[in-house]
Amino acid sequence: MTAIRLEGVTRSYGAVRAVDDVSLTVNEGEFFTLLGPSGCGKTTLLRMIAGFTDVEHGSIWFGARRIDAVPAHRRNTGMVFQSYAVFPNLTVAGNVAYGLRARKVGRAETGARVARALASVQLGALGERWPHELSGGQLQRVAIARSLVIEPAVLLFDEPLSNLDAQLRTQLRVEIRQLQRQLGLTAVYVTHDQEEALAVSDRIAVMRAGRVEQVGPPEAIYRTPGTAFVAEFMGSTNMLPGRIEAVDGAEIAVRAGGAMFRVQGAAGTVGDPVLLSIRPETMRVLAGDADGRSVTEDGRSVTATLVLREFLGPTLRLHTVLPDGTPLRVAALGGQEIRQGAGGALLLGYDAAQIILYPAS
Numbered sequence: 584m585t586a587i588r589l590e591g592v593t594r595s596y597g598a599v600r601a602v603d604d605v606s607l608t609v610n611e612g613e614f615f616t617l618l619g620p621s622g623c624g625k626t627t628l629l630r631m632i633a634g635f636t637d638v639e640h641g642s643i644w645f646g647a648r649r650i651d652a653v654p655a656h657r658r659n660t661g662m663v664f665q666s667y668a669v670f671p672n673l674t675v676a677g678n679v680a681y682g683l684r685a686r687k688v689g690r691a692e693t694g695a696r697v698a699r700a701l702a703s704v705q706l707g708a709l710g711e712r713w714p715h716e717l718s719g720g721q722l723q724r725v726a727i728a729r730s731l732v733i734e735p736a737v738l739l740f741d742e743p744l745s746n747l748d749a750q751l752r753t754q755l756r757v758e759i760r761q762l763q764r765q766l767g768l769t770a771v772y773v774t775h776d777q778e779e780a781l782a783v784s785d786r787i788a789v790m791r792a793g794r795v796e797q798v799g800p801p802e803a804i805y806r807t808p809g810t811a812f813v814a815e816f817m818g819s820t821n822m823l824p825g826r827i828e829a830v831d832g833a834e835i836a837v838r839a840g841g842a843m844f845r846v847q848g849a850a851g852t853v854g855d856p857v858l859l860s861i862r863p864e865t866m867r868v869l870a871g872d873a874d875g876r877s878v879t880e881d882g883r884s885v886t887a888t889l890v891l892r893e894f895l896g897p898t899l900r901l902h903t904v905l906p907d908g909t910p911l912r913v914a915a916l917g918g919q920e921i922r923q924g925a926g927g928a929l930l931l932g933y934d935a936a937q938i939i940l941y942p943a944s
């Protein structure tokens with residue numbers, strides 16, 4: 584197992600700072616994800632770790648060894664790409680054996696290692712097939728086996744599931760995660776898909792314009808995003824502009840959307856313009872009087888008007904508007920019975936500790 588350390592890593596293309604002064608540590612055996620929108624520098628950063636792209640400033644370390652000037656083939660990394668990059672003129676087994684031939688591993692050992700690698704990705708029976716006879720999911724398994732067979736210290740993935748359909752994506756990400764755990768490999772995984780990142784990662788680094796915006800475990804990134812950018816990127820949230828009306832000890836009252844929200848665990852000054860991030864699933868529809876006049880004991884509720892409901896099976900998505908017309912999305916459990924139709928008033932309870940307040944810029 585190998586820890587990876589990046590110190591002040593920078594890379595420009597002309598005037599574009601693709602990666603801008605990134606420092607981070609990936610622990611031994613950790614599944615670490617670089618997440619961010621297209622063009623934020625994920626691939627460039629991963630390729631610098633692999634050795635396919637030169638580092639302009641800064642240093643990269645595998646354990647105690649500085650590797651940023653070491654050629655790619657001597658870094659002991661395996662890499663899996665979005666395009667399967669499988670050789671069409673070699674069989675499945677031939678593809679997997681390729682890296683071992685280049686390393687001059689003997690025939691008997693090659694056979695044993697190829698068989699083991701193929702078995703680990705559930706392709707034990709398909710060694711003699713040709714790539715054109717395989718599905719996309721199987722091709723990506725070949726690519727994974729090919730990167731595993733060299734017994735790399737570090738496994739790198741660049742959007743490996745992006746070309747697969749949704750069902751296969753969720754299946755293969757579980758397999759990748761289990762394989763990485765079993766083998767105890769340190770993995771750096773690039774994706775722009777926040778659900779995928781949440782599902783597989785020990786920790787996530789959210790990137791924006793070449794920089795790391797926040798690093799943390801999935802729950803922390805999702806529940807307590809450090810910036811409004813991270814909050815909006817990590818799944819849908821309601822981002823409501825508002826103004827602080829009162830500060831009362833640990834609680835702040837914010838007027839937003841024509842309603843009053845109480846927020847805990849935040850700091851601010853009366854009169855400050857702010858943004859409130861309220862996740863749709865942190866609100867609940869309270870059984871109350873249909874005019875929305877009743878309030879919960881702690882007063883942590885607002886009234887909204889239902890505009891449209893979308894029944895999605897497990898969940899029910901409610902499109903509502905606050906008193907001044909500001910849209911507010913609410914996710915209820917699909918099993919919950921909600922009688923109101925369009926135009927009806929809903930009493931929505933919220934958790935003051937789960938609303939995140941950001942300064943408005």
Ligand SMILES: Nc1ncnc2c1ncn2[C@@H]1O[C@H](COP(=O)(O)OP(=O)(O)O)[C@@H](O)[C@H]1O
Pocket residue numbers: 596599600601619620621622623624625626627628
């Ligand atoms: N070989 C290259 N030549 C010129 N510009 C590049 C090259 N590779 C990446 N870039 C630029 O660097 C930025 C980051 O790209 P990339 O690392 O591919 O982002 P991501 O993988 O997050 O989509 C983008 O603005 C991209 O256009």
Ligand SMILES: [Mg+2]
Pocket residue numbers: 625626627
């Ligand atoms: Mg990319």
